[in-house]
Amino acid sequence: MMPKNDFCTGVLYSHDRWTNYWEGTLKRDNGNIGSVTTQVITWVGNYGITDKLNVIAMLPYVKTEASQGTMQGMDGLQDLTLGVKYQAVSAAVGSGTFRGFVTGMASTPLSNYTPDFLPLSIGLASTNVGGRLTGNYTWENGLYLNVSAGYTWRSNVTLDRPSYFTDGRIYFTNEVQMPNVFDYNADLGYLRNGLQLVVTYQQQNVLGGGDIRRQDMPFVSNRMNFSRVGALVMYYLPFHKNLAVRAMVNQTVAGRNVGESTTLLGGFLYTLHFGAKETKTE
Amino acid sequence: MKSKLYFFISLLWLSTLLISCDKEVDGVEELPALRPASTDGDAGGWQMVLLTSPSQITLPAPAATNSVSYQAELAAIKDAQSKLTDAQRATVQYWSAGGTLRWNQILRGLVARFNLPPSPNADGTYPTPDAENPFANPEFPFANPPYSARAYSYVSVAQYDALKAAWFYKSSFNRAAPYTVDSGVKALVPTSDLPAYPSEDAVLSGVTAEMLKILFPAAVEEITLLAADQRNAAIWSGKASYSDVSAGFALGKAVATIFTANSTGVFTIPASAGSSTTTLTLNLATRGRFRTDGMGAAIGTPALWKELQDSVGFGDFYKTNQQPWLSLETPARPPMLPNFGKVAAWLITPAQLVAERPMPPPSTSSEQMARELAEVKSFTENASREQIAIVHKWADGVGTYTPPGHWNDIAAEYIAQANMSEVRAARAFALLNMALHNAGVGCWETKYHYFNPRPSQLDASIKTWTGVPNFPAYTSGHSTFSGAASSVLSYLFPAATSFFEREATEASLSRLYGGIHYRSDCEAGLEHGKQLASYTINFALADGADD
Known part of the structure; x- marks a missing residue:
């Protein structure tokens, strides 16, 4: 959590690449796309309204590309996410502290991109509203465990075509029902002296949707499930303690209707102190 | 602190409002119950397409309505109507929209379901769908555009001929519908003076199921269940008796057999x-x-694919700096149905088809081709959002009902609004789909005659906004299909001519915007399609239905 009147903002770059993907549950490669690379530059901001209430914003610019075949890559401004995070519980438990957070998020596309050119579309184009519960236990020595679960409602999306086939039948409409999403993750981290080290596990389950059929194209409402593991390092630079650098690696280890992707992320975050107390301490 | 919490809760609540909680998409084309403006009582005399005459199949006379057997049938209807479940009422309502329209929707769904190319084997070859083993991987058929154009046409023509035969016997025997004969039988659908024997619903059930079972054998269960529903709905609705249905079902199957008999x-x-x-x-x-009709040989053989690859079969045209087509897929896939251009067309002779073939495309080494290639590249690099939407609106590629299906989709709306009798609706679909099939045959004949490469083959830096089809470029299939369809629909619904022509032009240009066709492919295809459609329209002008 950001303390009251602190504003943390930064820019993150990520590079995601996959060659194999799961066509339904069948893992395969495809010579007509080769490897699909998705690069994202994301602006993030996090402001402390109070010590217990933060607002969060994210805005990514996405660029996709296939290494083989003839398909065009796409690029553009994707979805603006706004969120509110509230620390509902904080209590000393044993030798450490337990904290509980409630987060509400909403996102919507900021550009009129098409979600109907997967795997090269820059997003799925639905407007989403999500809620998340997070529990954090931090030991005195700086070790912590974070467990969180979220549920995301997704609005229907509109295609540029008058019919489509998915999940075993044809639909004579351009409107696609987007199943909702459940996800959970667990992070084991260490935070001490401006150094943060985390290993992560993330699981997403789409609560409905069809599989990609044999040799078919992916579709926006497919059941895109995945399990991902990752590691993150964040370091507050000693020569300028308001500036932090962040690096992360993620690997999809199991999935359905998604790529077996490896993601590298790097970026910096800068904290601005707008509060009155800041002027006297620093 | 409390106020912060309220702020948070109201933010969540507000954002939930952005999304309607009821997001169910049923995606079913809603159709009202059929109320034909005319019964088209003379349709038994309209020109047949394949049958030699409406009485080619002799249908026995029905029992009199005062006979013991018919009275027992009426009692059975009344008994069934007294016990109808909600599901049975829904079945009656579904089929009340008209069997021709409903089966056309079902057919579009089957095409989309089976429109998947075989995935490659580990050794880089491709398996071939096998009609004798349709459930295996790859499933049979691969309902690509030529396959489906032919499928739409066979179903529509067989339905049309079968209904004309049915109308012939309806007016010959003139047996009224059960709800007319007996006031105790309820009419659960709009009533009509159309004689009931043989039942047009049962004719459609028989003829369509027989055609679909050979076109889409892996869907046999779904097809037979739907066909049985349609026959039951005819009885439950009070519009047909058991003997109306049995005679219609047999007549429908018999007409299908004239098309499909598979044995010497x-x-x-x-x-x-x-x-x-x-x-x-x-x-x-x-x-x-x-x-x-030649479809069995349309896929060609490895020897033919090799010959095409080496462009041996192309004579002088390929001796002068002309690059032959190559598959752009990885691994390279044999070209789609290279002999489809030799498949029989409807009401056009093979010689006429060759005579209608467009003039050659610009040579791949010509200045004109360089200009057209540059135009394609410019469209792909500078595509507007609107142009991408047009590309995707008309892509009709893998997993869709194909361009012929898209034009059936467009036609269905006009047919449904025109209050046509079943036989007139069947005529509309038959005319449209004969022309679409002919467009497919003519276009494929042209494609494999000239064997012209796609833009991305001549310039690998051209990246496309839709998949590159695995067959030669000249002429554009979408353009040919669209030119043919818009001509036939303009004949059927002249008030909407400008709409059909606009859609056809847009469909044609979508292939240029998408980067998979040169402008000359699109223009020649559109013109070729219109020209081929004139044969179908000439048949329609003289078939007796407009009298």
């Missing part, structure tokens, strides 16, 4: 080593058009 009566018994091949022989008449 000789079955080969392969020999094992050391013995000679024997045969099992029956004494049957000729095979149907469906079996002898």
Whole structure:
């Protein structure tokens, strides 16, 4: 959590690449796309309204590309996410502290991109509203465990075509029902002296949707499930303690209707102190 | 602190409002119950397409309505109506929209379901869908645009001929519908003076199911269940009796058999080593058009694919700096149905088809081709959002109902609004789909005559906004299909001519915007399609339906 009147903002770059993907549950490669690379530059901001209430914003610019075949890559401004995070519980438990957070998020596309050119579309184009519960236990020595679960409602999306086939039948409409999403993750981290080290596990389950059929194209409402593991390092630079650098690696280890992707992320975050107390301490 | 919490809760609540909680998409084309403006009582005299006459199949006369057997049928209807479940009422309502329209929707769904190319084998070859083993991977068929154009046409033409035969017997025997004969039978659908024997719903059930079962054998369960629903709905609705339905069902199946008879009566018994091949022989008449139209050879052979690859078969045209087509897929896939251009067309002779073939495309080494290639590249690099939407609106690629299906989709809306009788609706679909099939045959004949490469083959830096089809570029299939369809629909619904022409032009240009066709492919295709459609329209002008 950001303390009251602190504003943390930064820019993150990520590079995601996959060659194999799961066509339904069948893992395969495809010579007509080769490897699909998705690069994202994301602006993030996090402001402390109070010590217990933060607002969060994210805005990514996405660029996709296939290494083989003839398909065009796409690029553009994707979805603006706004969120509110509230620390509902904080209590000393044993030798450490337990904290509980409630987060509400909403996102919507900021550009009129098409979600109907997967795997090269820059997003799925639905407007989403999500809620998340997070529990954090931090030991005195700086070790912590974070467990969180979220549920995301997704609005229907509109295609540029008058019919489509998915999940075993044809639909004579351009409107696609987007199943909702459940996800959970667990992070084991260490935070001490401006150094943060985390290993992560993330699981997403789409609560409905069809599989990609044999040799078919992916579709926006497919059941895109995945399990991902990752590691993150964040370091507050000693020569300028308001500036932090962040690096992360993620690997999809199991999935359905998604790529077996490896993601590298790097970026910096800068904290601005707008509060009155800041002027006297620093 | 409390106020912060309220702020947070109201933010969540507000954002939930952005999304309607009821997001169910049923995606079913809603159709009202059919109320034909005319019964088209003279349709038994309209020109047949394949049948020699409406009485080619002799239908026995029905029992009189005061006979004991018919009275028992009426009692059975009344009994069934007294026990109808909600599901049965829904079935009646579904089919009340008209069997021709409903089966067209079902057919579009089947095409989309089976429109998947075989995935490659580990060794880089491709398996071939096998009609004798349709459930295996790859499933049979691969309902690509030529396959589906032919499928739409066979279903529509067989339905149309079968209904004309039905109308012939309806007016011959003039047996009224059960709800007219007996006031105790409820009419659960709009009533009509159309005679009930044979039942048009049962005719459609029989003829359509027989055609679909050979076109989409892996969907046999769904097809037979739907066909049975349609026959039941005819009885439950009070519009047909058991004997109306049985006669109609038999007539429908008999008409389908004229199209599909698959035997000269000789079955080969392969020999094992050391013995000679024997045969099992029956004494049957000729095979149907469906079996002898050349589709069996359309896929070609490895020898033909090799010959095409080496462009041996292309004579002088390919001796002068002309690059032949190559598959852009990885691994390279044999070209789609190279002999489809030799498949029989409807009401056009092979010689006429060749005579209608467009002039050659610009040579791949010509200045004009360089200009057209540059235009394609410019469209792909500078595509507007609107142009990408047009590309995707008309892409109709893998997993869709194909361009012929898209034009059936467009036509269905106009047919549904026109309050046509079943037989007139069937005529509309038959005319449209004969022209679409002819467009497919003519276009494929042209494609494999000139064997012209796609833009991305001549310039690998051209990246496309839709998949590159695995067959030669000249002429554009979408353009040919669209030119043919818009011409036939303009004949059927002249008030909407400008709309159909606008859609056809947009469909045609979508392939240029998408980066998979040169402008000359699109323009020549659109013109070719219109030209081929004139044969179908000339048939329609003289078939007796407009009198």
